[in-house]
Amino acid sequence: SQKIEQNSEALNIQEGKTATLTCNYTNYSPAYLQWYRQDPGRGPVFLLLIRENEKEKRKERLKVTFDTTLKQSLFHITASQPADSATYLCALVAAGGSYIPTFGRGTSLIVHP
Amino acid sequence: GAVVSQHPSWVICKSGTSVKIECRSLDFQATTMFWYRQFPKQSLMLMATSNEGSKATYEQGVEKDKFLINHASLTLSTLTVTSAHPEDSSFYICSADRDRAYEQYFGPGTRLTVT
Numbered sequence: 435s436q437k438i439e440q441n442s443e444a445l446n447i448q449e450g451k452t453a454t455l456t457c458n459y460t461n462y463s464p465a466y467l468q469w470y471r472q473d474p475g476r477g478p479v480f481l482l483l484i485r486e487n488e489k490e491k492r493k494e495r496l497k498v499t500f501d502t503t504l505k506q507s508l509f510h511i512t513a514s515q516p517a518d519s520a521t522y523l524c525a526l527v528a529a530g531g532s533y534i535p536t537f538g539r540g541t542s543l544i545v546h547p
Numbered sequence: 548g549a550v551v552s553q554h555p556s557w558v559i560c561k562s563g564t565s566v567k568i569e570c571r572s573l574d575f576q577a578t579t580m581f582w583y584r585q586f587p588k589q590s591l592m593l594m595a596t597s598n599e600g601s602k603a604t605y606e607q608g609v610e611k612d613k614f615l616i617n618h619a620s621l622t623l624s625t626l627t628v629t630s631a632h633p634e635d636s637s638f639y640i641c642s643a644d645r646d647r648a649y650e651q652y653f654g655p656g657t658r659l660t661v662t
Contacts, residue, residue, distance in 0.1 A: 442588070466649065477551075477640045477653030478591070523590070527649075534581065535651070539590040 436461045438526055438538035446544045453511040455541045457524030460505060465529040467500055467507050472521045472540060481522075482509075486529070514545045550574050551643050553654035560631055560661055567627045568657045570641030576621035577643035581651065582614075585638045597624050631661040 439458045447453050457467070466485045470478035484491045484500045484507065491498045497510040511518050521542045525535035550573040560566050570580055579598050583591040595616050597603040603616035613635075615627040624643075628635055638658055642651040 438590075468650065470653075475638075475656065475658065477553075477642070477656045479653065480650040483649050533649075534593065534596065536593075537591040539588065 436536070438462075438524065438536060440522075440524060440538040440541045442539060442541070444542040444544055446546065447514055449515060449545055449547050451514055453514045453518065453543050453545070455509040455522050455543065457507040457509070457538055458505060459526055462505070462526055463529045464502075464526040466527050467498075468525045468527070468535055469496075469498055469507075469509050470523040470525060470537075472523055474521075478523055478537075511543070514543075516545045516547050519543055519545050549645065549652045551577075551641065551652045551654040553641055553657050555657060556655060557658040558660070560659070562632055562661055563630055565627055565629045566631055566659060567625055568639055568641075568659075570624045570626070570643070570654050572622045572643045572652070575643075575645050577624075577645065578621075579644055580618060580624040581642045581644075582616060582624075582626050583640045583642070585640060585656075591640065594626075628659065631659070633661045635659065636661045 437460045468483045469481045472478040482498045484498045495512045499508045521540040523540040525537045527535045552571045554569045582594045585591050594609045595603045595605045597616050597618040599618050599621050605611045618624040640656040642653040644651050
């Protein structure tokens, strides 16, 4: 069956360090992968999209990599700040079908001052 | 741009009553709107997809007679939870897209508690 796996344990890091979150998937042929941020009691907010033929995407302090061989995406936040504390969701859109994404459970990031 | 609102942000209702949740795209016309529910520390589960003027498409396992969706215009979709029960208590989130763009714009969510 299709699975999207994100680390269920919270990631605790110190302010200023780089946070790295992982998204692994099985039994998918994704056309593209998205990362969203979700704050408690709020809807997700779109951050970045990376297509299957792209290796890396950057936006300000954010960087996403996509390895279709490993079936994995890494999401990096450099120079992390306490305001980056939130849950980060990855979502996959399968190739050749609906454009509707399927979401992982998300990983909670806590940045300590 | 691309703001989606939901109303109410939270609601408490008694078991057996019905609750309506509104989802509006404020500054764009939404080709499609989506309804999700989310339990604590769980992923977003797609309930249904709705297009303006047509019947919603429900995901497997979602009761269409219990979760009524009306997509009356390109900027408004409503979800009515009929004869609500405590197990329907959850966080309901809508989203919208523009012309099948590659990102979805989410509303702030509605916390439903059924007592």
